[in-house]
Amino acid sequence: MSTEEEPRPGRRGTPGSQGRTRNVRRPWKIGKAKSKTRPHMVRWVVAGEVCTVTFATFALADGFRSDLIQAMTRGEEFDVATGLPTSMLKVATARTWFEFCKAYVGVRWDGAAAKTRDSITDSLATVTLAMVEDGRDRPSHQALRRAFLWAVTPANEGADVPDEFTTGLRWLQERSLLLKALAEPHVIRQVEKRLTVTLTGKRVATDTYNRRRRGLNTAVVYAVELGELSDNPLKAAGRTHEARQGEVDPRVVITHAQARDLTALSYVGSWGRGRGRRLVAFFATLYYAGLRPAECVALRENDCYLPDAGWGRLTLVQTLPVTSKRWTDDGERHERRGLKQRPLKAARIVPIPPSLVTILKAHIEEFDTAEDGRLFRNERGGILGASTYSRAWEEARQLAFTPAQLESPLAGRPYDLRHAALSTWLNAGVSPADVAKRAGNSVEVLLKRYAGCLDGQEDVINRRIERTLEKEEDE
Missing domain, CATH: 2.40.50 (OB fold (Dihydrolipoamide Acetyltransferase, E2P))
Structure with missing residues (x-):
């Protein structure tokens, strides 16, 4: 055949x-x-x-x-x-957009990471708001989205529909546009517009738009390959998001001096339970080693080489990304995964400076480790959650930064410490290949995303230019 x-x-x-x-x-x-x-x-x-x-x-x-x-x-x-x-x-015989989405998610579900499942369903749920008919009794965006997410989850196939989803699900089943409607110019324009906004109509970040569009594009390409669409309508529609794609805003990048002010975390939260103090080493590891938060959460004592003097190293082998319980196979919020974009059981070795070696040794001495050897845990000994360290980070910014800095996007998220680390290495003259190796990125991604300038470097650059101009005038 x-x-x-x-x-x-x-x-x-x-x-x-x-x-x-x-x-x-x-x-x-x-x-x-x-x-x-x-x-x-x-x-x-x-x-x-x-x-x-x-x-x-x-x-x-x-x-x-x-x-x-x-x-x-x-x-x-x-x-x-x-x-x-x-x-x-089921995908090949689907006729409405809603039927196609249910079948497509079923194909992609098994073997996919929880984050991938979340990304796929978020993209399709967002597009669905533009792929159903309007009407006087149309449920709210929130109601339609929640009903859609429940319906496309394979575990719910054949289950009784909860009362809270009945109205939204009925509308999706009866008022969904045909899949082939995506080929109509006015429909694909509405879809593109929906990708750029939140449920309340606010503009989404560029990364969110790109992720959603990638998820939609993968589904549409699948429909094309199965003959449900003659070609990909996204190619003709073009992108509607005007922001620069994939670049780190240099204004979020923290300096080394500002990083040292992480000691302000010692005063965050209850002193007796040490919520702030136990996170000092966590944030220091994000900054000095350039780790992703999910990699740092999974870091264990036996992954660390911490000598008495000189540089140490971290051997990364797993991550603990956080997501919704509905997307994981075991119903837990954290899913144990290998390193991002690497084969299962692959390792990445990251050298760490003596200052971080000292911080980590002090952390282990004061707080010990979790039962499975993890360095960082919450106050009850469980896996350190994103909400826990994000709240602590915001409180630390209040203590460590000036009012002007607080109003700026400087180090607005813990992830920005990774941006600062990679920018610091690049500005120190480390080759992009070596930085990419330590960071777990490709050189292409590194140069596209993480080459932001450190806060406070503008004066240094200006002085260099000024000296060059003066030298040329003297000649």
Whole structure:
């Protein structure tokens, strides 16, 4: 079965080929097709017949092949007529936007990280507000969004609908636009506009817009590959968000002197329980080692080499990102994951300066570690939550910064300490390749996002320019 001319996979056309089967063979490695526009080919066998689908890019082919393998691993039945597993067949036969979203989330769910599930459903829920009809009795944006998120969660399939979601779900089922409506210019413009705002109409941050658009684009590309849409309408629509994409605002970057003022945390919260003091080392690690908060939360004592003198090092092997309980398999808010954008069990080694070695040793001596060896925990010994360290950070800013600095975006979030670390290393003359290696980024991402100037460096730069100009005048 070949679909080089017909993008919908599995059009067999063999007389009598119908029904479903588990007689499936694992797909071959991605091959080369004769088509110049769709040169990447996925081939697999269903009921003794070879199925072939071609794609425009290797990434699309690899994603489709991965979905097939996951369906085989789950033991799904495959449709003999189309060659598709049951879950993917639901996507291919969906007609309304809402039906498509339910089927698409079902395909993407298994094996996806909790953060990925959150991102996918957030993107689709946001677009859904523009993909349902208006009407006098239309539920609020909030009601529609909550009903949508409940309905697309695979665990809720077949469950009784809670009363609070009944009205919103009925509207989604009866008033959802057709999936093909995305191809209409006025509809895709409304979709693009919805991606740029919150439920209350306020403009979202650039990163939020980009994340939502990526999530929508992935779903739309999937619909195109399955033949539900003839082409991707997002290409023609263009981007509507005007802010610069992906760049760190230099105004958020803290200086080394300001970082030392983290000692103000010693006065935050109850002194007896040490809420502020126990976070001094946490924030210092974000700054001196350039860690992401989720990496720092997962840091254990045996991940640390803390010598009596000189530089130490951290060996990072896992993260504990926080998300909603609805997106994790075990119902917990933190999900144990490997390092971001790295193979499972991969490690990243980060050298740390003597000052941080001293801070970490003092922290361990005063507060010990959690039962599993984690350095940082909440006051009850559990996993350190984002809300806990974010509140402490805001209180610390109140103590450490001047009124003018408080009004500015300077170090507005704990994550900005990572921005400061990477900017400091770059401004110190460390090569982008070495900085990227320590930070766990690609060089491309590093140069795009983390090359912000340190606060207070403008005078230094101006003096350098002034000296150069004076030298040229003397000559």
